[in-house]
Amino acid sequence: MRLMVSLLILKQLENLSDEVAVVQFKRNPYYPYFCDYSAYIANVPCNATELVHFRKRIGVEGFNLIFKMSVALHGKKAQESAVLIRHHCSREKHRLSH
Numbered sequence: 001m002r003l004m005v006s007l008l009i010l011k012q013l014e015n016l017s018d019e020v021a022v023v024q025f026k027r028n029p030y031y032p033y034f035c036d037y038s039a040y041i042a043n044v045p046c047n048a049t050e051l052v053h054f055r056k057r058i059g060v061e062g063f064n065l066i067f068k069m070s071v072a073l074h075g076k077k078a079q080e081s082a083v084l085i086r087h088h089c090s091r092e093k094h095r096l097s098h
Helices: 002-014 018-027 030-034 048-078
Strands: 082-086 093-097
Touching (some): 002 018, 018 030
16 A cells, blocks of 8 residues: 555656556656665556556545645645646746745
């Protein structure tokens, strides 16, 4: 369950599809570290459809609770003074200030 929660957080933070989030686990060494794995894993940890099933099981309330708890754990460090948004169609970056 820890893996699924961690992958959902990374997926949301990086705005990734389920498939890309799972593949990034193999490609990006920070992903396994974030998911509490201490060593490199040659294979993907799960199938992307498992993320879909997990998300359906916890529902929207569970999904929101995960992020609320994550922000609460990190306090002020989780808050950013600005957010950069990239539109896929135009590739422009827009700065939103709080």
